[in-house]
Amino acid sequence: QTHGIQLEWYYVHPTCTPTRSSFMTGRYAVNSGLPFAVLPGSAAGIPLNIPVLPEILRVTGNYSTHMVGKWHLGYSQWEQLPVGRGFESFVGNLDLSVDSWSKQMHVSPSDPGCIDWMRAYENGSYSHYAEPRHATEAQSSEAIDIIRTYSEASSPLFLYVSFTAPHSPLTPHPRHESVCSHIPHKWRRDYCGMMAGVDEGIQNITGAIQQYLGEDTVMIITSDNGGATWEGGLNSPLRGGKFSPFEGGCRVPGVVVDFTDDKRYFGHGGRSYRGIIHVSDWLPTLLSVTGIPQSQFPEGLDGMDISGALRKEMPHPRENVLIELTSPGDKMHSSMWGVGYRHGRYKLVEGIFEDTFYCHESISGHRNCTDRTVASFAGEWLFRLAEWLYGPAEFDTMKGSILLAFIHKAHMKSQEPGMLYLFDLEEDPTESRNIATIYPDIVQRLRQEVAILQKAKPEQGKYWMILPLIEQRARYVSGNCSMNPRISEKDCVFKHPFRSPGENIQYVNAMREYTNYYFKQYLGIAFKYFTRLGFIGVCVMLSTQ
Numbered sequence: 001q002t003h004g005i006q007l008e009w010y011y012v013h014p015t016c017t018p019t020r021s022s023f024m025t026g027r028y029a030v031n032s033g034l035p036f037a038v039l040p041g042s043a044a045g046i047p048l049n050i051p052v053l054p055e056i057l058r059v060t061g062n063y064s065t066h067m068v069g070k071w072h073l074g075y076s077q078w079e080q081l082p083v084g085r086g087f088e089s090f091v092g093n094l095d096l097s098v099d100s101w102s103k104q105m106h107v108s109p110s111d112p113g114c115i116d117w118m119r120a121y122e123n124g125s126y127s128h129y130a131e132p133r134h135a136t137e138a139q140s141s142e143a144i145d146i147i148r149t150y151s152e153a154s155s156p157l158f159l160y161v162s163f164t165a166p167h168s169p170l171t172p173h174p175r176h177e178s179v180c181s182h183i184p185h186k187w188r189r190d191y192c193g194m195m196a197g198v199d200e201g202i203q204n205i206t207g208a209i210q211q212y213l214g215e216d217t218v219m220i221i222t223s224d225n226g227g228a229t230w231e232g233g234l235n236s237p238l239r240g241g242k243f244s245p246f247e248g249g250c251r252v253p254g255v256v257v258d259f260t261d262d263k264r265y266f267g268h269g270g271r272s273y274r275g276i277i278h279v280s281d282w283l284p285t286l287l288s289v290t291g292i293p294q295s296q297f298p299e300g301l302d303g304m305d306i307s308g309a310l311r312k313e314m315p316h317p318r319e320n321v322l323i324e325l326t327s328p329g330d331k332m333h334s335s336m337w338g339v340g341y342r343h344g345r346y347k348l349v350e351g352i353f354e355d356t357f358y359c360h361e362s363i364s365g366h367r368n369c370t371d372r373t374v375a376s377f378a379g380e381w382l383f384r385l386a387e388w389l390y391g392p393a394e395f396d397t398m399k400g401s402i403l404l405a406f407i408h409k410a411h412m413k414s415q416e417p418g419m420l421y422l423f424d425l426e427e428d429p430t431e432s433r434n435i436a437t438i439y440p441d442i443v444q445r446l447r448q449e450v451a452i453l454q455k456a457k458p459e460q461g462k463y464w465m466i467l468p469l470i471e472q473r474a475r476y477v478s479g480n481c482s483m484n485p486r487i488s489e490k491d492c493v494f495k496h497p498f499r500s501p502g503e504n505i506q507y508v509n510a511m512r513e514y515t516n517y518y519f520k521q522y523l524g525i526a527f528k529y530f531t532r533l534g535f536i537g538v539c540v541m542l543s544t545q
Helices: 016-025 053-061 136-154 174-180 185-213 279-289 374-390 393-415 440-457 469-474 510-521 523-543
Strands: 004-011 064-070 089-093 118-121 126-127 157-162 218-220 254-258 269-280 320-326 338-344 346-351 419-425
Touching: 004 064, 016 053, 016 279, 053 064, 053 157, 053 279, 064 136, 089 136, 136 157, 136 185, 174 185, 185 218, 218 279, 269 279, 269 320, 338 440, 346 440, 374 393, 393 510, 419 440, 469 510
Parallel strands: 004 269, 064 089, 064 157
Antiparallel strands: 004 254, 089 118, 118 126, 218 254, 320 338, 338 346, 346 419
């Protein structure tokens, strides 16, 4: 707090892939064709003709570039990997989530899927191995190794550390879990443990920066979306969460630290910055502070250089920000669409969304949210039982599929054909008072501004069209699991780029594919799972009578 600048109005996109894409390209996610989190087996990713931050830094600034952690910006072919997009080295996972201990991404409790962990270099060499350390601990250690190695290098360093935590499955390290034992709700307690690990990792990385890199260094800390309230996240007092363009889904903590003695890049810390900032602003800002002239910035940027404003040398450059812009057909639920757009003090939210609720800290064992539906109560009850029976990692993918296919879908159905909101964020930062009918002229003006952005929107990637599950399994590769006792020999298979240049692959709709998987191919197993869950639930209820 004494060294960093806290960003009060810092915006990202409502899910991970769009935010990561925006950070890498300096564009709104819609302008790189990535409206949602890319699903496993999809060919979607940042278009190869759009330059990304590490590529630019290497060409124009002679930087050494390295990445540790979660990528989630496409992996179907080698060119989409971090080492195909400007990073010299990469260690971490390619897809959306892993079990922090085994590095597996389970398809169901009976199917461990594959391990998602690799070390790769831009020369084409790579190794797949089952990293035995907790993911957060491993990522921190790998980052510190890079900092230590490059402390004596002649070229400057750009290091991108992308922790998998606190993304589900919630499997914190025991020493971090113990810090959170006072929290009554299981998901909140585990989420706290995951974040305690991230806090420790950032502290250790900061110490390494000060010890090895010296004072000519800046650090940016950012989240990729608001907390997922079904996975222990909490955004109170803000409305909504992950998947939602309400403030709880897109206004996140952000901190910048200028380690220089004279604070020449961002200015002195120990204060707050109240200008509007979007994650796309980091690309032009970092290019600016590294001395790259604006004439060498890529074309098509939505981001703005905020370094001067952070130093208090000029006014806030940004007056508006696009948070969400999707049309029917852009997302897996074909009827789903959404707009989230802020200009000045006013914010327009329009469409059909997964999460429109408020959640607050729980004082009991149940979620404390304004969603009081039977589906919400029953869903939490079943999910908690399933995680207790099979483990949070083993049940994680099935849990997400049920959320999207049933609980979120039921809530979205109730909003058709779409909801309209207007908020005055200066007077109402928690978005509790819809003033759309009071100020139709402001609604109209903001809609006109959005229409200009809509007109320029490129084709969106079909992130939900995936390689069939049976084909995904056939394209897993072997690796080394000898160091991790959690992995059996038969399960020692790894995620890897699966598409050859020019290969013609028949992709399928992920929703139908997972529905077929859970309710047709594995109907007997699913029946057994939920029969056991129901039996245990009845016994629990009887025992409390």
